[in-house]
Amino acid sequence: MIRRTLLMLSACILLIGMCDSSRSRAQDASLQNKLIGRWTNQNETKGPATINITAVDSATGQLKGKYSPPSGAAAGKEFDIVGWVSSAPPVANRDNVIVVSFSVSLTTYGSIATWTGFLKENKIIASSSNVRSNSGYEWDHITATYDVWTKSP
């Protein structure tokens, strides 16, 4: 009797574990659906740069894609982007978002740009920083601003 009860209990625990695991996989799939695709930078001062997120690894959260600058010497070229996507279960009385970060090496200039922010209401809202190789002053290599990216239909 005890053995049968224990067996039933183990089966239930296993079933609950499988349900949890399939739920997390479904979460991963929805995360990928939400992010993969073309996004346009809405920062008018920079012009409409686009990123094309081509892959999000469901196990590690590693993101890959391409960046297309809107103007300048690098316009029309594509540059690789790398980054991360992550999340955590919502906590009571806390604002919950999907977090995202990606960066691009603009080899035309020797500069690197990074965006770090979150996905909310189908927008990526991110702080951005850019570091340039050549600058007028020692203290002027890193610049920062923020950008909003919207998904292309």
Place this chain on the structure above:
Amino acid sequence: MKRRLVLLTCCLIVLVGFSHSQAQDTSIPSRLIGKWMQHYTGMSLQGATLNITSVDSVTGQLKGKWIPPSGAAGGKEFNVIGWVSSAQPREKLDNVITISFSVSLTTYGSITSYTGYFRDNKITTSWFNIKPNATYEWDHISTGQDIFTRNP
């Protein structure tokens, strides 16, 4: 004779240019690969260890590991990805090797990105940390500055 001299000069220019760019590519990875210690600017907190394991000499893509010093993620290793780049020095401009890397701290669901430059055997960076759960909508992103020095 003149044509030969012109041809020889052209060959020399191409060779010198090629060897210069090759020398740059090979020297940058060797300067960066290895263990680095994070120092918080203006704080006495113990920093994490950054281990840069590879820098692709063609693309500049950087890979490595991040080992936090304490907390729930203390002692664990997390993958680091990023970029290293450079440009030819220009007259009257300050020239540095540019670098950016990021780590996904899956224990917390947060991501930290570091963007800065390598100079005088130090990596000086500006960082952004994004956390999935915050008390307020405007409170997800934190920022600061760190310096990384080589682990002896």
